[in-house]
Amino acid sequence: MNTLLDLSKRETGLGVLASTLPVVELARHVWIDERAIEKLCGCLIDESVQAPAWDERYHWSDGTLKTAGAILILDAWNFCFWPDCGQQKWRVKYRGKTVNGYMALAACVKRAIEEGYELYLPERLVKLNSKDLKKIFRGQGEIPLLEKRLDHAHEIGRALLEKWDGDFVNMLKAAEGSAVSLVELVIDSFPCFDDATIYRGREVKFYKRAQILPVDLMGAMRGEPLVDFHDIGSLTAFADYKIPQVLQAHGVLRYSPELMALLERQEGLVCGDPTEVEIRAGMVWAVELIRREMAERGRQLPSFELDWMLWNLGQEPMESEWPYHRTRTVYY
Numbered sequence: 344m345n346t347l348l349d350l351s352k353r354e355t356g357l358g359v360l361a362s363t364l365p366v367v368e369l370a371r372h373v374w375i376d377e378r379a380i381e382k383l384c385g386c387l388i389d390e391s392v393q394a395p396a397w398d399e400r401y402h403w404s405d406g407t408l409k410t411a412g413a414i415l416i417l418d419a420w421n422f423c424f425w426p427d428c429g430q431q432k433w434r435v436k437y438r439g440k441t442v443n444g445y446m447a448l449a450a451c452v453k454r455a456i457e458e459g460y461e462l463y464l465p466e467r468l469v470k471l472n473s474k475d476l477k478k479i480f481r482g483q484g485e486i487p488l489l490e491k492r493l494d495h496a497h498e499i500g501r502a503l504l505e506k507w508d509g510d511f512v513n514m515l516k517a518a519e520g521s522a523v524s525l526v527e528l529v530i531d532s533f534p535c536f537d538d539a540t541i542y543r544g545r546e547v548k549f550y551k552r553a554q555i556l557p558v559d560l561m562g563a564m565r566g567e568p569l570v571d572f573h574d575i576g577s578l579t580a581f582a583d584y585k586i587p588q589v590l591q592a593h594g595v596l597r598y599s600p601e602l603m604a605l606l607e608r609q610e611g612l613v614c615g616d617p618t619e620v621e622i623r624a625g626m627v628w629a630v631e632l633i634r635r636e637m638a639e640r641g642r643q644l645p646s647f648e649l650d651w652m653l654w655n656l657g658q659e660p661m662e663s664e665w666p667y668h669r670t671r672t673v674y675y
Contacts, residue, residue, distance in 0.1 A: 356523035359579045359627060362539075362548045366624035369543060372599040373621040375629050379594035384636045387652060394644075394651035397562035401437065401446050403453035404563055411570070412463030412511045414563050417452050418556045419495040419535060421445060422673050423487050425584075428609055435482035447482065455479040465509050468500030491673050495535045502532045515560075515569045522557035522572035529553045538674040540615040542624075549582045549623055551675045558647050576645040580630035582623035583675040586650060588667040589657040595629050596622075606666045614672040622668055623675075 367375065386392065402417075404410040424444045426432050434443045437450035452462060460479060461467045476493050480486045507513045514532065518525035530537045536553040539546055558578065560570040580586065590596040598606070602618055612619040630653070634646050644652075 356574075356577065357526060357548065357550060357554075357579070359548050359550060359554075360631065362546060363624035363627050365545055366542050366547055366620055367628045370621040370625065372602040372618045373625040374597045375625055375632065376594055376597050377632060380629065380632050380636055383593045383595055384633060384640060387633070387649070388637060388640050388642055390642070392652060394648040395655050397565075398446070398449075400440070401442065401449040401453060402563055403449075403456050408512050408564075408567075408569070409463045410563050411515060411560060412465075413452060413456060414559050415511050415556065416462045416468065416496060416499060417449060418552050418559060419499050419533070420448055420452070420492050421552055421555065422675055423671060424448070425667075425669065426484065426487070431484035433480075433482060433484040433486045435480075441483075448486075451480050451482075462496075463511075465500040465503035465511075468496040469504070470500075471496050488671070488673065495533075495673070498535050499533055506532055512569070518572075520569075520571060520573050522554075522575045523577055525557050525572070526550060526553045526578075529556060535673060540620055542617060542620045547620055547624065549627070549674065551581045551583060554578045554647070555581050575647070578645070578647050580627050580646045580650040581675070582627050584667040584670065585657050586630070586653050587622050587626045588664065589653045589661065590626060590629050592661040592664045594663070595633075596625050603665065606668060609666050609669060611669045611671065614670050614674065616670075619668060619670050 403413050424433060424447070432443055433447060434441050435447040435450050435454075437447075437454055442450055455478075456462055460471075460475070471493060473490065473493060476489055476496075480489065480492075486492070503509055503511055503514075514528050515525065518528055530550065530553050536550070536556075538549045538551050538553065540549075541547065557570065557572050557575060561572065561575065564570045587596055591598060602622075605612070605618075630646050630649050633649055634644060637644055637649070
């Protein structure tokens, strides 16, 4: 674990690595296999394996700073797309293509703005109602946690109006080109982004959606000085349910027999359950170790790009794939 301790010292500001380190050290159900990391890096080191590009087909942008507001609500709604057992997966048809999960969400935001919902304006967010959201997210099946998404829209709108003079751009200016500062401002202003929990009496920080926000802003607004974050490499991987599934399929994450049986039965884990926290912490640290191994082999990549690459690997069926862990939560 000295390797992990050394790695945690590189972090500045957010405390994700430092707070998840004790979880990895004390975990009872999840372990990292560093030998499997070496093997996986052998596949990722190839320069032809790249992080997926920003997909403009499904992401709205008008080339102005309004785009930042659209990305903010997109990431406020970026959680929990999987259906209960026996239920239909939520899908959306947009411009002749049927998509699901995150891309369906992005397509819904884009379609809604095209249909007149000015989701980049806080005064519009606070006026949204359940009927509006059902229209915005219409498709095959139903998106989970609809009312939570409505709560998030209202929270974002109110906070921007009360604290930031009604404009998310003011928060970007206050961050002064720092992704870490932006994440801290977002967490302080919008509790729905405050993705932290307790493990054996210690606070554990993940900040999954809050960390995605500056990365998404850079993808959507490339060339805009306000989102040219100088410390974007300080962010960690985005602890969710898909990347652990990919890492487990490649042998990087090892699970206890009890956890494997739970996954096989597709039983749910409560948000904050020690096993759920161990899965997410193991994922964060596994990606950090992959990042270091890749750097030693001559390919320097930030953790968030590795996250994207692993997410992309998980879009196709994998050998040794087990079901992902199921946690109904607004955090991922």
